[in-house]
Amino acid sequence: MSSSSSSTTSSSTTSSVKNTSIPLPPPDAEIYHATCRFCNVGCGYDIFVFPIYKSGGPAKGQNAVVYNMNDQVFNRNLVNYQADYTSPVIPLGANYGTPWIGESMVTTTLKYNTNTGNWEPVYILEVPSSECPVNEGNYSTRGGKNALRNWSPFNDNAPGFKVFSTRIQTPLIRWNGSLQPVGWSYAIDVAARVAKYYMDNETTTYPSPVGPAATQVMAIRADHGGGQGGGVFSNLMPGLFLHMGLATPFVRFHYEVAFSFTQDALEEATNGNGTDTASMLDISIADVLVLWGINEYSTSTVNLIQHIFDNIDGSTISRKQTWFDPGEPAAAGNIIIVEARPSETVHAVAAKLGVSIQDAMNGNSDQFLFVQVNPGTDSELANAVAAYIYYTYPDVVNHFVQLYQSASSNGFAFNQDTYNYYIQYLQSKSLSDWLSEASSITGVPQNVIQKMGDMLAKPKSANGSTFYNRVLMEFEKGIIWSANYTPIYAVANLGIITGALSGRPGCGVSTGFGHQRGAAFPIPPPPPWQSNLSEGRQFFIQMHTYVPQQLKASGQTVSGTTIAEYIKNFYNQYTSSLVPQIYQYNPIIDYLIYSGYGKMLWMFTANPYKQTMSGEKLSQVLDNRSRLLQECVENTSSLGIPSSSSNAGTSPNYDTSAVAPQSLNSPPQTSTLVQ
Template identity: 30%
Template structure:
């Protein structure tokens, strides 16, 4: 938790992370990761002073240090040689770092962008944990919903929180302990009364955990509010089938918000959604039997989840549901379909854009980077070449 470092003045300094008690986010708490961040600072008596100061070239089964100039020359000649041989970039692929933050993240990413975008103009680039230079969640963005669309306050105000492939107790500890748990324990009812519409019921929240494993995010909550917590354990890779099954139950029960859909969606595409995702041409009993068989989740559990997510409250007030997904969905099979189905469920029930609602990533670290110029438009995979004189979009 505590570290000793040396400043530029040659003096030793003690470093420790102390959470701010007046912060509305961490409320004086911290996760084990945040609390031990001091151990990452440079120190004389630990391995933090070990640095790679030169590029390493593999020669046989050994790594040999070479100069920066030799490394850049070798990289440039290799890429040029492949282009000259093949006449294209199809056999050139780059995997580079991404995201900003501490440790000179912005500087590192600017340099990588300048090298690969401006100097080498590489066509095929994959960043961070992704197969291309793109968002992890195009299934959300192509539905008009950016993946970061809620605040921690929404977790305090939600009638229901859905953790879908997100084990927040272990990976977003402060978020879970300081905001989600107080909600389902009833400690945020007064905040809800202030934020909700006049006459709208404000009660302790519910929690739905969707994960093939019985995670600590479920077991911890089940200890403090067992009657307000539900665990759905779908078969691997079937989350989009489960999301569509919950959405079909929502449709059959009339929990959707048609006025919102007509005002905010393309109704032609919505008809496709009804036909392809909700499969309204398939009888409800048959549809649910198929969903049970594929997902391993019972019809009773699916319909109960639909109630917790979208059943109107007393006085016909709309429920407020916050759905948070993470690596269990993002790094799942059928990434695009999984995210798209979850977002469409949130839109169907108007759980976007109201206090206590939202549908997005949990996150876990800052995401941001800076490049000297965008990924070259002429080199985007699948984009037709621009003709001379045309204005780029």
């Protein structure tokens, strides 16, 4: 097993010594097990640590790559398996036991020897585990470089192996128009001094135990940190610092414009039953897979190429027969991808199935449908598909609704009132009106909308018996960042009437994620305009109760149509007002930044230029505000003005009446910061 260095590129450098071989772990190497640090799939990795002078051999028994597992769920037997590297590893050899080990899976670092009291050089190999049922030895391009994330004092990760030099080695500070490397002590001191100023000055006083809060500090932070325990530690520390130390209420996650959650609408649509209802097993046995606004090939690579591909190419038919009802037909799965453009996932699925993207778009394939939707119109598409199913397959809809109703005896709370409003909304227009209007808005041809409904809802039959499709839906930023609440609620409702939320094997509606969750932190205080600052943070309003109340208070009729229109009206201003009505206690951080609020922005493991609604607008504002501040700081320094100016300004005061709950016909207004 050998390879050679590739040519130098603008983003990486290579050593001059060509690679000769990968060091294999000896039989007595230290062995650890962990999940990948990156996406949500949770691929398993075997980690080998051994001295650089003590490598293993290629033959069976000469190395530590040994497995002893019998997986009866995914039908894989690796009992007493020993890896053999005496001949080239076959493609995807890890699926059968022997993993291919690439140079990016090796790093060299130092390890403290407690016996000798010396630091000694060691190899660390992070190898995709053939024993893990999640990846079966497979890996993404990110996971394949896990080893390179380990700290190393050496220029080469391993002798003669490629060296990537894109990682920042020291803190950087912008001065005179360019980023300058500085020491850690200096960087920590600068950050601490600025933060401390806003802890002591220009604060808003909260009741005990919060006390003075640094309300001039804005924060955009991650809620994850990957596997191997990183998620807990890398979230706890900034959580304590931002939410308790600075106690700023103006914090948002990397994927939202407010301190809210992706699944608000899904939680409400399912009456609190929640999200994340699918497993890898479900994905591998679903009849119909829906990927809505999620680019699996980039964000959850192994989930696509291992589990989804196995499903749609028919490799899991025998597994389906184990989990399906007696006599239920089992075939290769169908797949629907809803995207605004042909993503990498669309191309990968088309190549896998041998279907052209054009045929997938036109509805000419019975297995793969690519629905290219105009950005921001996903709600209209989901509702039109639901209307088609409601009018065309009423028996399917009634079957699942009766299933949910009967499940109430087992603790499943089905909200009949909300469902009745939904049906009223679907009945508010004829099917022809639904299809023509949705096609005009979304850009999706009517026949494709109908095709999507047929693939989701048309029952299976065998020997005179009827069986219902097992539908699994995954959604991500394509709809989270297009409007969030409304399209997610629409997709959830579509999942309800097609049985995706029926709890059967092969079903589910959930976010697809792109990273593991590891949030561990206290909740930040409420915004300063909340009427009772002693109350905890409120995240969102339960719209199925709030909107009918508002309609009744204004003398309007409560119906599915009026509820839908009410929600649409104020969500059109999602990022254009300080506190959209649904988040009246949860400020929109991006809007605050647009409007000149805040004097310090703390960003942690997030790229807000890409990870937000209206990212281009936010990036322009951040660039402009930071440039103006930079010029001010540099000009002040050149003039010799002391940094401890006495003109500190006054504490901010917020006009709380401007963000009180609004009446139906009065859109939320912006707050005013008085200084």
